[in-house]
Amino acid sequence: MSFVRFLGTGSYAPDRVMTNLELERLVETSDEWIQTRTGIRERRIAEPEVATSDIAYKASLNALESSGVDARDLDGIIVGTVTPDYLFPSTACILQSRLGAKKAFAFDLLAGCSGFLYALQAGKGIIGCGDAQNLLIIGAETLSKITDFQDRSTCILFGDGAGAAVISASETPGILSTCLGANGDEWELLYMPGGGSRIPPSEESIKNRDHFLKMKGKEVFKEAVKALESSSLEAIRRADITPGEIDLFIPHQANYRILEAVRKRVGLPEEKVFSNLDRYGNTSSASVPLALDEAVRSGRVKEGDTILISVFGAGFTWGAAVVRW
Ligand code: UT7
Numbered sequence: 001m002s003f004v005r006f007l008g009t010g011s012y013a014p015d016r017v018m019t020n021l022e023l024e025r026l027v028e029t030s031d032e033w034i035q036t037r038t039g040i041r042e043r044r045i046a047e048p049e050v051a052t053s054d055i056a057y058k059a060s061l062n063a064l065e066s067s068g069v070d071a072r073d074l075d076g077i078i079v080g081t082v083t084p085d086y087l088f089p090s091t092a093c094i095l096q097s098r099l100g101a102k103k104a105f106a107f108d109l110l111a112g113c114s115g116f117l118y119a120l121q122a123g124k125g126i127i128g129c130g131d132a133q134n135l136l137i138i139g140a141e142t143l144s145k146i147t148d149f150q151d152r153s154t155c156i157l158f159g160d161g162a163g164a165a166v167i168s169a170s171e172t173p174g175i176l177s178t179c180l181g182a183n184g185d186e187w188e189l190l191y192m193p194g195g196g197s198r199i200p201p202s203e204e205s206i207k208n209r210d211h212f213l214k215m216k217g218k219e220v221f222k223e224a225v226k227a228l229e230s231s232s233l234e235a236i237r238r239a240d241i242t243p244g245e246i247d248l249f250i251p252h253q254a255n256y257r258i259l260e261a262v263r264k265r266v267g268l269p270e271e272k273v274f275s276n277l278d279r280y281g282n283t284s285s286a287s288v289p290l291a292l293d294e295a296v297r298s299g300r301v302k303e304g305d306t307i308l309i310s311v312f313g314a315g316f317t318w319g320a321a322v323v324r325w
Pocket of ligand 1: 030033037113152153156216217218219220221224254255284312313314
């Protein structure tokens with residue numbers, strides 16, 4: 001088995017900013033409520049003609065540039081997303097064509113907000129067993145396309161964005177540990193009813209607003225805290241380190257109250273947590289790679305640092321990883 005390292009990261013978010021004040025004009029809410037209950041001030045929204053592969057492409061170019069890897073040398077592309085361009089073909093195939101990554105295999109992976117970590121785990125396994133040298137892994141979402149801007153309990157939370165990373169075979173350890181989990185018993189707490197084979201598009205499904213995501217926020221909140229805590233501690237245990245050895249914690253950017261609860265339970269000081277939630281909201285699969293790229297580019301992550309990342313999302317799915325930078 002080969003070691004696997006991050007070679008570079010990249011991210012991209014649409015230019016258009018939607019503030020809480022703008023949401024006040026759409027639903028019965030307030031900037032004060034949103035900031036107090038979630039920590040979010042604004043989010044990015046893709047223009048109507050922009051699809052997930054468009055923003056994933058820009059994040060990928062940034063990741064390739066920072067890693068020094070040519071797209072033609074990629075062996076595979078894995079995209080974690082709940083908002084693919086189409087049900088098929090995969091967004092990864094569309095991206096493979098645009099990048100000119102001729103020798104790369106390409107597939108999408110559906111794991112709710114945990115998509116990037118599931119992609120990391122899959123990529124680590126594929127490289128580790130010697131079947132690939134360089135992989136591009138991506139979390140990218142245009143959640144605004146499936147957000148119901150008449151539902152104040154969800155529309156205040158979500159935003160659009162993409163994060164990408166090149167991971168490669170290495171002689172020294174990079175990804176020290178990973179762990180994944182799922183609990184399908186709770187799938188109805190966070191899902192989109194329409195558009196699949198259960199409720200195909202119809203006049204009725206559109207009338208029922210079935211093509212927008214539905215969430216029972218309070219229940220999801222409790223499960224998120226528990227799973228983020230347990231997977232973070234498990235990843236730390238598997239990496240054979242202590243919480244005190246973590247230099248930076250990059251949790252799923254869902255709600256600052258969730259981040260705070262998890263931080264305390266894992267036993268980390270405030271200054272060791274990275275958050276850009278206030279500027280992007282919850283971008284699902286893109287949340288962790290977008291934050292990771294910002295942390296790297298702003299100098300919060302330095303060579304040799306030990307980073308903890310953890311995610312939670314629809315399914316339910318969750319996971320965590322400890323990475324030596
Ligand atoms: O990435 C996937 C994981 N997703 C998450 O992690 C989301 C987890 N959940 C959450 O972040 C929180 O549950 C929310 C932010 C969605 C909601 O916060 P909450 O503290 O759980 O509020 P709540 O649902 O218990 O609602 C409290 C009150 C209710 O009013 P009443 O019944 O007390 O009169 C809601 O109707 O707040 C009301 N409310 C709002 N008020 C103003 C709900 N949404 C809003 C809103 N503006 N946008």
